[in-house]
Amino acid sequence: xxxxxxxxxxxxxxxxxxxxxxxxxxxxxxxxxxxxxxxxxxxxxxxxxxxxxxxxxxxxxxxxxxxxxxxxxxxxxxxxxxxxxxxxxxxxxxxxxxxxxxxxxxxxxxxxxxxxxxxxxxxxxxxxxxxx
Numbered sequence: 713x714x715x716x717x718x719x720x721x722x723x724x725x726x727x728x729x730x731x732x733x734x735x736x737x738x739x740x741x742x743x744x745x746x747x748x749x750x751x752x753x754x755x756x757x758x759x760x761x762x763x764x765x766x767x768x769x770x771x772x773x774x775x776x777x778x779x780x781x782x783x784x785x786x787x788x789x790x791x792x793x794x795x796x797x798x799x800x801x802x803x804x805x806x807x808x809x810x811x812x813x814x815x816x817x818x819x820x821x822x823x824x825x826x827x828x829x830x831x832x833x834x835x836x837x838x839x840x841x842x843x844x
Contacts, residue, residue, distance in 0.1 A: 719789045725787035725838040726782045727797055730804050732831065734783075734844075737776035740768065758818040771811060795842040802842060806835045 716723065740747050752764045760767060778801045785798025809832045816825035 715793050716790050719795070722725060722795075722798065722838055722841050723786055725834055725841075726786050726802070729783045729802065729835060729838070730779050730786075733805055733808065734779035735773040737772050738777060740772040742778075752820070755815070755819050756841075758776065758815075760815060760818055767815070771808060772810045774804060774811070777801075778808060794844065799839065799842045802835060802839045806839060809835060 748765050748768060749766055752761070755764055757762045781797050781801030781804060783801075784799050786794070788794045788797045809828055813825055813828050813832075816822075816828065
């Protein structure tokens with residue numbers, strides 16, 4: 713219980729990111745056609761328009777792996793205080809957000825790109841906490 717109290721801020725941020733990334737990954741798996749259709753339309757005027765299924769698959773895999781690593785990281789933080797898994801998951805989720813930012817900017821969806829900032833700030837905060 714002491715480890716949970718000592719790491720409660722990190723755990724809460726990780727839970728937030730887990731919900732974000734695992735839900736997104738599961739949504740892409742369960743509604744692949746709908747997601748491909750929506751994203752294809754979103755990127756119709758961008759240089760990425762012909763690569764949507766491939767890029768969407770890559771993002772789905774990375775965000776799902778990040779979520780699983782962060783789940784393992786919460787367990788590790790709670791039982792031993794080690795931060796390895798949580799850190800790997802948080803870094804991978806930050807990379808995913810950078811990929812999404814690139815996509816939003818190329819699609820000229822500036823409000824969408826701006827909305828990623830909140831997630832990225834929180835993500836960088838937890839990375840900082842896990843490394844200090």
